[in-house]
Amino acid sequence: MKQVTFTLSATDGMARRGRIDTPRGEINTPAFMPVGTAGTVKAMYPEQVRDTGADILLGNTYHLMLRPGAERVASLGGLHTFMNWERPILTDSGGFQVMSLAKLRKLTERGVTFKSHIDGSAYELTPERSIEIQTLLDSDIIMQLDECIALPAERKEMERAMELSIRWADRSKTAFNNQQNRMLFGIVQGGDDAELRSRSAAGLQSIGFDGYSIGGLAVGEPQEVMFRVLSDITPELPADKPRYLMGVGKPDDILGGIERGVDMFDCVHPTRAGRHGHAYTRFGVINLKNARHRDDHRPLDEASPNPNCRRWSRAYLHHLVKTEEILGAMVLSQINLAYYQELTARARAAIEAGRMTDFAAETRAAWAAGDL
Numbered sequence: 001m002k003q004v005t006f007t008l009s010a011t012d013g014m015a016r017r018g019r020i021d022t023p024r025g026e027i028n029t030p031a032f033m034p035v036g037t038a039g040t041v042k043a044m045y046p047e048q049v050r051d052t053g054a055d056i057l058l059g060n061t062y063h064l065m066l067r068p069g070a071e072r073v074a075s076l077g078g079l080h081t082f083m084n085w086e087r088p089i090l091t092d093s094g095g096f097q098v099m100s101l102a103k104l105r106k107l108t109e110r111g112v113t114f115k116s117h118i119d120g121s122a123y124e125l126t127p128e129r130s131i132e133i134q135t136l137l138d139s140d141i142i143m144q145l146d147e148c149i150a151l152p153a154e155r156k157e158m159e160r161a162m163e164l165s166i167r168w169a170d171r172s173k174t175a176f177n178n179q180q181n182r183m184l185f186g187i188v189q190g191g192d193d194a195e196l197r198s199r200s201a202a203g204l205q206s207i208g209f210d211g212y213s214i215g216g217l218a219v220g221e222p223q224e225v226m227f228r229v230l231s232d233i234t235p236e237l238p239a240d241k242p243r244y245l246m247g248v249g250k251p252d253d254i255l256g257g258i259e260r261g262v263d264m265f266d267c268v269h270p271t272r273a274g275r276h277g278h279a280y281t282r283f284g285v286i287n288l289k290n291a292r293h294r295d296d297h298r299p300l301d302e303a304s305p306n307p308n309c310r311r312w313s314r315a316y317l318h319h320l321v322k323t324e325e326i327l328g329a330m331v332l333s334q335i336n337l338a339y340y341q342e343l344t345a346r347a348r349a350a351i352e353a354g355r356m357t358d359f360a361a362e363t364r365a366a367w368a369a370g371d372l
């Protein structure tokens with residue numbers, strides 16, 4: 001019997017509050033998943049990632065199959081043991097990273113062959129091999145192999161990639177072989193075309209998955225296009241299964257995604273922005289590279305529950321960023337991840353209290369009023 005299950009506990013409009021129970025712990029939704037691409041959330045100890053409030057983090061098949069190799073991770077006890085994170089892990093299938101990172105890619109019905117962006121060695125990724133790699137990593141939530149195309153795109157190109165992804169979804173489901181200790185998600189494609197998106201959602205449901213990712217977004221389209229696709233497609237997905245919006249996003253993208261029925265998010269933005277000197281606060285984002293901070297003794301936010309927002313002056317953070325000191329990346333990565341977790345925790349509480357509309361309005365007002 002399935003050891004990874006989703007329970008919906010409250011809704012408010014299209015917004016949902018739920019929980020995924022796994023053998024390695026629970027995932028409270030709406031959930032933001034920090035990205036640990038190559039087996040580490042950059043500049044963070046795993047204990048610190050947990051302390052920000054994260055229930056689950058993300059690993060990447062593409063990076064880990066190149067280095068250190070899936071069979072090697074398995075021989076070392078699996079990804080959780082390898083990286084000292086004993087809570088849930090979600091892994092992506094590698095398709096998106098191959099198309100965005102690898103060299104000399106060749107995509108066929110069978111799968112994709114490519115050369116490593118690291119040393120040029122040759123690899124093949126098929127739906128079957130991706131399932132095998134994610135199983136070797138012992139991931140708790142795994143993804144089908146899919147083809148994600150950039151937007152804007154011709155309709156026939158969006159249709160071709162969407163139909164290929166459905167055929168790969170079927171092969172992924174077969175290769176998954178009904179494993180009970182992890183979830184397999186299908187990935188909805190179809191670009192910005194409502195009819196293609198509907199066909200993708202219906203096609204995946206006829207195969208049957210433990211959860212449904214919404215792929216093919218945050219690939220260059222305007223936010224309103226992403227929001228329209230979400231508003232159209234989430235009502236067509238099963239209410240009793242998790243919905244994961246891949247690669248999203250900035251805080252306002254996440255708030256809008258929650259309002260449109262999304263349960264799970266992942267994005268490199270908070271950690272990458274932290275390494276580039278940008279700090280997320282309840283007032284919005286502050287660029288600490290800016291010279292205006294160099295004499296500012298104030299902390300980022302006196303009222304924040306996060307000590308890192310209270311104990312450092314903006315002048316000191318500016319100094320760390322300008323000198324590219326490692327502590328700057330560490331402190332700002334923690335500040336940004338903690339902010340993302342605070343945002344999703346407050347959204348969960350707002351949905352439980354039936355006050356999602358007020359919460360969204362208050363949050364946007366604070367961003368707009370920003371004392372940056």
Ligand SMILES: CNc1nc2cc3c(=O)[nH]c(N)nc3c(CCN)c2[nH]1
Nearest residue numbers: 093096148215216217218219246247
């Ligand atoms: C940053 N924007 C973004 N869009 C994505 C779409 C897919 C997508 O359509 N498919 C897969 N497999 N991954 C995606 C990812 C990677 C998520 N960690 C995306 N990231």
